[in-house]
Amino acid sequence: MRARGVLLLLATWLASSGAGAETRLVERVVARVDGQPILLSQLRDRSQPFVARLASESPAMRAAAIRGVRQGILERMIDEEIVKKLAARHAITITSAEVDAAMAKIAAQNDTSVSGLLADVRLYGMSDAEYRAEVRRQLLEYRVLAVDRDGKQAVERAKRKACIERLVRF
Numbered sequence: 001m002r003a004r005g006v007l008l009l010l011a012t013w014l015a016s017s018g019a020g021a022e023t024r025l026v027e028r029v030v031a032r033v034d035g036q037p038i039l040l041s042q043l044r045d046r047s048q049p050f051v052a053r054l055a056s057e058s059p060a061m062r063a064a065a066i067r068g069v070r071q072g073i074l075e076r077m078i079d080e081e082i083v084k085k086l087a088a089r090h091a092i093t094i095t096s097a098e099v100d101a102a103m104a105k106i107a108a109q110n111d112t113s114v115s116g117l118l119a120d121v122r123l124y125g126m127s128d129a130e131y132r133a134e135v136r137r138q139l140l141e142y143r144v145l146a147v148d149r150d151g152k153q154a155v156e157r158a159k160r161k162a163c164i165e166r167l168v169r170f
Contacts, residue, residue: 006126027040027041029046030043030074031074031077032086033078033082034081034085036081038077038078038081039105042077043070043073043074044070046073046077047066047069047070047073048125049124049125049126049130050073051066051069052125053124053125054066054069063107072099076083080137081121081140081143083140083141083144084140085155086144087140087143087144088116090144092143092144092147094136094139094140095118096141099132099135099136099139100114100140102135102138102139103117103131103132103135106116108133108156118131157169
């Protein structure tokens with residue numbers, strides 16, 4: 001009986017101490033825009049289709065290329081957060097119908113159907129939902145910039161520089 005109690009105590013201690021388990025970073029903030037965090041997992045998700053294309057590079061070249069890709073995508077994500085705030089300020093939204101129309105136009109410009117366009121997008125590692133989200137982001141950015149025609153863009157860029165906090169480099 002006493003041996004079983006000791007074994008149970010030892011098993012409980014091992015389970016609670018994580019012996020043999022690898023410690024992993026679960027999440028990290030890579031930037032903040034007006035206090036809104038951009039998470040490492042979000043950055044990795046957005047950069048995954050581009051990083052996948054770098055598989056044939058040598059390890060040293062690949063690491064440098066991944067850093068460059070992620071830095072560029074982080075810049076884009078920061079800009080998107082700023083666009084979202086400006087869109088909210090001006091009550092600008094993009095409907096699903098507008099996304100559908102834009103995708104139909106893109107498909108027509110490429111002499112294909114929407115389903116053909118989405119098939120091509122999947123070849124680059126993006127899902128249909130990710131592509132629709134990207135089209136929505138681009139439409140929103142275009143609409144926000146169109147509203148801000150009278151030279152306020154320079155002011156917004158200055159505000160952007162003041163509100164961005166970069167927390168890591170890759």
